[in-house]
């Protein structure tokens with residue numbers, strides 16, 4: 655669409671910016687609590703929480719406190735919460751068997767949240783990195799991250815999450831064929847309504863650093879994730895990945911990270927028109943918080959502005975560590 659602009663002074667584009675009421679009237683995009691998914695970190699213990707040093711304001715919480723946090727999030731109107739386990743090193747192995755233990759941290763947290771806050775949707779992460787002795791999302795055989803054997807493990811992992819009550823399965827591993835394999839297994843086991851939000855366009859990004867600290871994977875990770883996560887220079891490839899994941903049965907798709915990849919969000923939404931999400935990742939959160947803590951930026955304002963940017967780029971929602979704070983500000 656080509657904008658029509660009458661010659662000055664017939665057209666004065668400042669007319670529609672003259673007051674807060676008029677600006678509200680003509681505003682095209684807005685942010686609401688309905689747009690938020692809150693990622694949280696789960697640890698073992700009881701009544702225990704500890705701060706994540708590289709993510710000021712973010713906690714690792716024991717299962718009982720995760721349930722309490724989910725209750726608070728539901729009361730704020732946040733529609734979904736996403737679980738990431740901080741797994742004890744003693745449970746990390748080469749075969750990653752803890753990933754499909756029905757009583758692992760993530761699965762216990764799903765059940766506790768379903769008890770405490772049945773109305774909030776629970777999303778899970780499907781990837782082997784929290785359970786892998788070498789920190790990779792897939793099995794490593796002779797230095798190679800092997801695809802097909804990893805997919806079999808991911809299917810087992812996704813099934814125990816669905817059995818524990820997860821509403822949305824979030825494969826973040828970037829293996830080929832995992833969406834189709836997980837969808838088939840979910841259907842076979844009667845989980846017809848379990849949704850898949852595919853991390854379809856996930857880039858090999860340096861913005862994940864603080865997250866890897868938060869889940870205790872930084873020390874374990876050997877090498878990089880460049881043979882499975884996407885090259886940051888590519889855009890057409892993101893469209894192929896999204897199309898492929900939709901064809902395999904994904905209900906919703908994600909672009910990750912968020913702020914440096916808004917062009918991909920816009921292109922994905924325009925190309926496919928499906929529910930599209932962005933993940934404002936740990937490094938994006940950390941940089942905004944760090945600048946705010948130094949007094950260099952107005953923390954609340956840049957938070958809301960950054961989240962609105964995702965809506966303008968075409969996203970239906972955002973995974974953000976700011977979710978509870980944003981929800982409180984939006985309600986005020």
Ligand SMILES: NCc1[nH]cc(CCC(=O)O)c1CC(=O)O
Nearest residue numbers: 781783826861862865935936937
């Ligand atoms: N499967 C791992 C996973 N799931 C979500 C994130 C990153 C989230 C963030 O940085 O906030 C990562 C990190 C990675 O791929 O190394």
